Amino acid sequence: MEGPALHGFAPDAQAAVFMKALRAQENLAARALKLLALTAARTNEVIGAISGEFDLDAATWTVPAERMKGGRPHRIPLSEPALALVRGLLDKAEGDLVFQARRKAGHYPTWRC
Numbered sequence: 001m002e003g004p005a006l007h008g009f010a011p012d013a014q015a016a017v018f019m020k021a022l023r024a025q026e027n028l029a030a031r032a033l034k035l036l037a038l039t040a041a042r043t044n045e046v047i048g049a050i051s052g053e054f055d056l057d058a059a060t061w062t063v064p065a066e067r068m069k070g071g072r073p074h075r076i077p078l079s080e081p082a083l084a085l086v087r088g089l090l091d092k093a094e095g096d097l098v099f100q101a102r103r104k105a106g107h108y109p110t111w112r113c
Helices: 012-023 028-039 045-046 080-092
Strands: 058-062 074-077
Touching: 028 045, 028 080, 045 074
Parallel strands: none
Antiparallel strands: 058 074
C-alpha cells in the first residue's frame, strides 16, 4: 500500500528566486508566507498566530496544544530574520491576532474564502 504523496520543495535555486521575490512584497499575506517559510510551521499555525505565543527575548514561538493537531504544544525557534519579521508584525498588530484581516469593503483575505 502506498502512502500519501509528499509535497516537494523547490530546488535551492528556485527557492532563492522565490524568496527574493517574496521579500519585495510587504502585504500581510506575503508576510504570513515569509513566516511560514522561515519557520516551517503549518499554514493554520501561522494564520492563527496570537501575539502572546511569541517570546521575543527567548526568540521562540510556542503554539499551544489546543491549536496543534497532535494536542501538544509546538515550540518553534525563531531565526534572526524570523524574529525581525515577528517584531514588525507585532508592532503593527491591531489585536491579539498577528494576521488579523485588515479588510476593505468587499475584500477578504484568501485564507477565509
